Amino acid sequence: MSTDIQSKINQLLQKLPSGALFFSSWMKENGISYELQRRYRDSEWLTSIGAGVMVRSGESPTIFGALSSMNKQTGKHFYVGGLSALELAGFTHYVPMGRPVVYVGYTKGDWVPSWLKKQDWGVDLLDVASEYFDTNTGITTMIQGAFEILVSTPERAFMECLNLAPQRYNLMDLYYVMEQLTALRPGMIQTLLEQNTSVKIKRLFLYMAEKAGHTWFSELDLKKIDIGSGKREIAPNGVYDSKYQIVIPEELRNYE
DSSP states (O other), X not given: OOXXXXXXXXXXXXXXXXXXXXXXXXXHHTTOOHHHHHHHHHTTSEEEEETTEEEETTOOOOHHHHHHHHHHHHOOOOEEOHXXXXXXXXXXXXXXXXXXXXXXXXXTTOOOOHHHHHSOOSSEEEEEEEOSSOSSTTEEEEEETTEEEEEEOHHHHHHHHHHTTXXXXXXXXXXXXXXXXXXXXXXXXXXXXXXXXXXXXXXXXXXXXXHHTOGGGGGSOGGGSOOOSSOEESSTTOEEETTTTEEXXXXXXXXX
């Protein structure tokens, strides 16, 4: 390989931190032709992990490096949400046993690339389309290692957990997390609850927040939050809460 070609790849590699992904389209925009990309793969500078996606040979990127690289190089909006975002924020009461699971949220109508699902990132992926929230509301940035990632704020992350309960998460476990959420921002909660289109999420959130006795609950304008009408059975064979018209586990209602 010529010195000039080696210089090009060295310059490109220096643009991104260790553990980054290299997208073919981004490389092309940065002066590396498709033919030259093939030569770098043949020379084992880069290793393909999917159609149009490469890593430095010998490296094992994390899911955080993958999501950050994909967003920055291809203009996507993948983020870490749900319980994973709460864990990153320091709320770790509910830690499942076994292999770690990372909640990967994405804009409704988008799709999760097959290479992202097939690659072993050392974690299991829980990919969830964002059906009930605005794309950007309740999304912030966080540094993980050398990478800036998009992540749900605790206010949005907890609501995302409620969306997956009780099928994915136990409601009692989530209530224990709610008890820790003493510093949530009422303005952010208000905005999310007004925008949210899920009656289930809104009723469960308000029920748990009121039960936990958080001071920020009194600052919410409940009249502006549409919680719909009619009974919702959240837990089969549970007990009925008439205020929020939800059937919940008896253990949750009786917990003090």
